[in-house]
Structure formats: structure tokens, C-alpha cells
Amino acid sequence: MRILITNHGLDARAGTELYVRDLALGLKAAGHAPVCFAPVLGEVAAEISAAGIAVTDTLEGFDAPDILHGHHHHTTALACLAFPATPALFVCHGVLPWQEAPLARFSNIRRYAAVSEACRRKLLDAGIPADQIVMRLNGFDAARFNRGEPAANDADRKTRALLFSNIAQPVDLLPFRAACAAHGMRLDHAGRAGKVLGAPEEELPRYGLAFAKGRAAIEAMASGCAVMLADYGRIGPLVTTANFGALRSENFGIAVINDPPDQGVLQAAIAALDWDDAARVSARVREEAPFTNTVADYLGDYAAILEDGPADASGIADEARAYLSAILPHLSERDALAGKLYQETATRLDRDRELAALIVRAKDDPSAMKDLLERARWLDPSNPDLQG
Incomplete structure (x- = not known):
């Protein structure tokens, strides 16, 4: 079976990019012929291509595949328009990103997959019939993440912690680092602003x-780590055998990550960590969440949506018009945000230039120094050193 998988990009090592890689590898291992399409290619595309899987940034000149597996509405729409008779499945990976909304409504999309209960609710709220939605929970590559010894058995691992996030900046680490230090643990940071883990299967088994x-949470659990949910400047619970089922149904995602990263709360959570329970969680992940299970579920979906034969392409023009109407407000919003960012950046640069000139004048001009202090008080009115 030839399956065309779409994604908004295959450049950065991030969520859906790596999901596409693992899906394509799994489909190939099962004897199928995946093709990955994204308008932006890069490191992940090269990794997929090196595995002998076709990768493209254009659909021009392609023979129609047997199945469309769509991630993100704009690339899914391109594929549906290019191959209007090919049956399709659309996967929703998130509730916040604009690309995840099911705006592409084409006759060939016969089934919708949600990776969490939050995504399922998003699809229902968008008007997708419940009988067209299936849950397809995330997983890990058991062949790659094959070092699942629990941290409970390794005293050195219990002294090392990792914040695994593409969002976090160095300043965001402060409460985590302080909480870990209070328990004799060193904190490292993996992500775009930290160390990019090209081979997390090798790095994660070093941490407790x-x-x-x-x-990332699933891969850490599969590697034997205790896991506390965190990202987007928020924290969630420690994953335990008691809450595992509820948290897994939400993909260990933002729907259950709601609290500010208070140092005291973090310290209390680390103090309550049960390493033996974390080992049981790790064993459960390794039993329940191999990505081969997800690939098998998708193959079942493909077989089901192929049963009704080719899609009816007679209404493709109306469906394309409806999609453009649905996407226009989002494009206008993004254009307005880009304009606002441009204006704010230009204003900030002008202020920085004025401030630089004022600093130079303040070296020899008392009145300029007074103006400089006034500017500093305006920028930071709570600073006691600037009062008086």
C-alpha cells in the first residue's frame, strides 16, 4: 500500500515531525510504501530519506497514492486537492496550534484520529461526528528505546534530572534547578534552547x-525515568501507577499541565517521588505503548476507509471554496499579528537607539544622567535602587 503522509514541516526535531518519521519507518517495516510530504524539509526529512523512504516538498508529478494520512489542515488540503479520489484520514495532534483545526473538509476524509481526549473534544466541538473519530494514543519506538532499566536500580541516575522542552528558555529553568538542588540533583536542559538530543534513546537512560x-514524557518513562509533566511554563503531576491511565488518555499533554512552576511545589513533588512506583510505570509504558501498536491501528483504519472504494470528487470545487473561506480568518489574524510584531519591533529599536545615545551623553551631562535615571525608573518602577 502506498501511503502519503503530510506534515507542516520535516525540519526541526519536534513532535509531529518525529511522529511522521516513526510512522513512516513503521509502515515500511510492515511492508508498505510511505511517502512523506512537507513544504519545509530539513534534518528530519534527511533522516527519513536515509532510511530509504521517499520525501518530497511538492506533489507535482506524483501518482495517486492508495491512502492520504493527513497532519495539519493546510498540507492535508493540498493532498486532498491533488488526489481528490484518494480516501484520507486526518490526525489532530493538539488543541492550540492553528494548523491542527479540522478546517479541511473534503469528501475523501473518511476518518479522524485524535491523539488525546482533548483532541477528540476539539474535533467534536468542530462538528466532526463522533462515529468518524478514533483514538490513536501516542507511543515510543521500542527498538530504539531498548534500555528500559528503571532508575530505581541506579543511585547515580537519581542524582540527575532533565527538563526536556523545546519551549523553555534558560530563565525558565530557575525554579526547577533550585528544587532539584534542594534534593541533591543536578538539572540539565534538552531542547532548542538547551542541548538538542539527536539520540534521546542514548541520553535519557542517564537520568533519574x-x-x-x-x-518526550513517554520516551522518558520507557527509558526508566520517573516523570513529572511540564512544559509551556507550567507543571503537572508526577506520573504514577494511580494516575497513569487518566494522564495517558490526555497524551501526558497540556490538558493536564496547569500549574505555575512554583519551587516549593516542585520540591514537595520530588520529595514524594516513589522510585519503585516509577519503575512500575516504566514497565507499563513498555508493555502498552510501543509505536508498533499505533502503526497497526492505523493500518486497520486504512483498510476500513478503503472498503468504500474511491472518494467522490464531484464536489471538489465547492469543498476547496469552503476550505479557503474557513482559512481566511486565520490568515488575516496571522497577518495582523505579523504587522503588530513589526511595529513593536521597530518601536523597540527606536527606543534602544535613543537609550544608547542618552547613555553616551550621560557620561558628561548631568541633565542627561537625570533623564537616564527617569527612563530606568519607568522601565523598572519596582527597583528600590532607582527610587529617590
Whole structure:
């Protein structure tokens, strides 16, 4: 079976990009012929291509595949328009990103998959019939993440913690680092602003505790780590055998990550960590969440949606018009945000230039120094050193 998988990009090592990689690898291992399409290619695309899987940034000149597996509405729409008779499945990976909304409504999309209960609710709220929605929970590559010895058995691992996030900046680490230090643990940071883990399967088994969400949290658990959910400047619960089922149904994602990263709360959570329970969680993940299970579920979906034969492409023009109407407000919003960012950046640069000139003048001009102090008080009115 030839399956065309779409994604908004295959450049950065991030959630859906790596999901596409693992899906394509799994489909190939099962004897099928996946093709990955994204308008933006890069590191992940190269990794997929090196595995002998076709990758493209254009649909021009392609023979129609047997199945469309769509991620993100704009690339899914392109594929549906290019191959209007090919049956399709659309996967919703998140509730916040604009690309995840089911705006592409084409006759060939016969089934919708949600990776969490929150995503399922998003699809229902968008008017997708419940009988067209299936749950397809995330997983991990058991062949790659094959070092699942629990941290409970390794004293050195219990002294090392990892914040695994593409969102976090160095300043965001402060409460985590202080809480870990209070328990004799060193904190490292993996992500775009930290160390990019090209081979997390090699790095994660070095840590005892991981702060992560979603796929990263699953991979950390599979590697034997205790996991506390965290990302987007928020924290959630420690994953335990008691809450595992509820948290897994939400993909260990933002729907259950709601609290500010208070140092005291973090310290209390680390103090309550039960390493033996974390080992049981790790064993459960390794039993329940291999990504081969997800691939098998998708193959079942493909077989089901192929049963009704080719899609009816007679209404493709009306469906394309409806999609453009649905996407226009989002494009206008993004255009307005880009304009606002441009204006704010230009204003900030002008102020920085004025401030630089004022600093130079203040070296020899008392009145300029007075103006400089006034500017500083305006920028930071709570600073006691600037009062008086």
C-alpha cells in the first residue's frame, strides 16, 4: 500500500515531525510504501530519506497514492486537492496550534484520529461526528528505546534530572534547578534552547527524573525515568501507577499541565517521588505503548476507509471554496499579528537607539544622567535602587 503522509514541516526535531518519521519507518517495516510530504524539509526529512523512504516538498508529478494520512489542515488540503479520489484520514495532534483545526473538509476524509481526549473534544466541538473519530494514543519506538532499566536500580541516575522542552528558555529553568538542588540533583536542559538530543534513546537512560510532556514524557518513562509533566511554563503531576491511565488518555499533554512552576511545589513533588512506583510505570509504558501498536491501528483504519472504494470528487470545487473561506480568518489574524510584531519591533529599536545615545551623553551631562535615571525608573518602577 502506498501511503502519503503530510506534515507542516520535516525540519526541526519536534513532535509531529518525529511522529511522521516513526510512522513512516513503521509502515515500511510492515511492508508498505510511505511517502512523506512537507513544504519545509530539513534534518528530519534527511533522516527519513536515509532510511530509504521517499520525501518530497511538492506533489507535482506524483501518482495517486492508495491512502492520504493527513497532519495539519493546510498540507492535508493540498493532498486532498491533488488526489481528490484518494480516501484520507486526518490526525489532530493538539488543541492550540492553528494548523491542527479540522478546517479541511473534503469528501475523501473518511476518518479522524485524535491523539488525546482533548483532541477528540476539539474535533467534536468542530462538528466532526463522533462515529468518524478514533483514538490513536501516542507511543515510543521500542527498538530504539531498548534500555528500559528503571532508575530505581541506579543511585547515580537519581542524582540527575532533565527538563526536556523545546519551549523553555534558560530563565525558565530557575525554579526547577533550585528544587532539584534542594534534593541533591543536578538539572540539565534538552531542547532548542538547551542541548538538542539527536539520540534521546542514548541520553535519557542517564537520568533519574525527567520533566517533560507528550512524546518526550513517554520516551522518558520507557527509558526508566520517573516523570513529572511540564512544559509551556507550567507543571503537572508526577506520573504514577494511580494516575497513569487518566494522564495517558490526555497524551501526558497540556490538558493536564496547569500549574505555575512554583519551587516549593516542585520540591514537595520530588520529595514524594516513589522510585519503585516509577519503575512500575516504566514497565507499563513498555508493555502498552510501543509505536508498533499505533502503526497497526492505523493500518486497520486504512483498510476500513478503503472498503468504500474511491472518494467522490464531484464536489471538489465547492469543498476547496469552503476550505479557503474557513482559512481566511486565520490568515488575516496571522497577518495582523505579523504587522503588530513589526511595529513593536521597530518601536523597540527606536527606543534602544535613543537609550544608547542618552547613555553616551550621560557620561558628561548631568541633565542627561537625570533623564537616564527617569527612563530606568519607568522601565523598572519596582527597583528600590532607582527610587529617590
